[in-house]
Amino acid sequence: MEDVLSQAPLFVALNDEAASALRSTMVEVKISRGDDLFTEGDPGEHLYVIVKGKIKLGTTSGDGRESLLAVLGPGEMFGELSLFDPGPRTATATAITDSVVLGLGHEDLVPWLSGRPVVSQELLKALAQRLRRTNEALADLVFSDVPGRVAKALIELSEKFGTRRDDGLYVSHDMTQEELAQLVGASRETVNKALAEFAQRGWVRLEPRAILLVDTDRLTRRAG
Numbered sequence: 001m002e003d004v005l006s007q008a009p010l011f012v013a014l015n016d017e018a019a020s021a022l023r024s025t026m027v028e029v030k031i032s033r034g035d036d037l038f039t040e041g042d043p044g045e046h047l048y049v050i051v052k053g054k055i056k057l058g059t060t061s062g063d064g065r066e067s068l069l070a071v072l073g074p075g076e077m078f079g080e081l082s083l084f085d086p087g088p089r090t091a092t093a094t095a096i097t098d099s100v101v102l103g104l105g106h107e108d109l110v111p112w113l114s115g116r117p118v119v120s121q122e123l124l125k126a127l128a129q130r131l132r133r134t135n136e137a138l139a140d141l142v143f144s145d146v147p148g149r150v151a152k153a154l155i156e157l158s159e160k161f162g163t164r165r166d167d168g169l170y171v172s173h174d175m176t177q178e179e180l181a182q183l184v185g186a187s188r189e190t191v192n193k194a195l196a197e198f199a200q201r202g203w204v205r206l207e208p209r210a211i212l213l214v215d216t217d218r219l220t221r222r223a224g
């Protein structure tokens with residue numbers, strides 16, 4: 001089984017045999033960059049685990065503005081809200097790079113989980129971590145300035161997608177500047193200004209769809 005899956009909340013509590021059995025019931029879905037897997041408001045019927053790629057979860061306001069709730073990578077799950085609280089999808093899932101996900105039907109998952117409280121506990125843990133992060137992001141929207149929120153987003157992205165290099169932590173985030181702004185909850189202009197200022201101070205080096213974090217200590221302090 002793929003290494004990345006064994007650490008995913010759905011699999012982490014299972015032994016190899018149980019994990020392989022579960023894996024064989026899941027359906028692989030390939031999504032090309034830019035394509036939606038599902039749209040906000042759709043009926044939610046599957047939970048997904050990412051094997052490869054990056055998926056953004058976004059919502060659109062009544063007047064058409066977009067906001068990103070999260071960008072997820074290998075090993076992370078999504079689509080669980082409409083499992084635990086049956087109802088429409090709360091966000092649109094779009095691939096920001098060519099991606100592979102494994103889907104599991106809610107109908108199969110619910111009875112399977114009822115005999116496996118330890119797995120349910122892992123899913124609750126993942127849900128609680130998500131709520132913690134969301135609460136923090138909400139507080140940051142109220143209490144932090146845009147550069148502080150940009151610094152925090154960069155640190156978070158580096159924890160998920162960063163690779164260590166001699167000259168710093170290389171974060172290939174694959175997002176456009178617009179998407180980065182939607183994740184931070186600010187205009188593209190303000191986010192660009194904050195990034196340019198970090199670059200000018202030598203904390204980061206900007207590249208298209210990637211960023212090199214040169215001074216993570218300063219960025220962490222700026223994130224508050």
Ligand code: CMP
Nearest residue numbers: 044069070078079080081082089090091
């Ligand atoms: P669901 O509502 O089924 O479909 C959209 C998914 O986006 C949702 O399940 C969650 O998996 C995910 N999602 C919604 N809100 C957040 C959030 N604040 N942080 C991370 N993921 C989220």
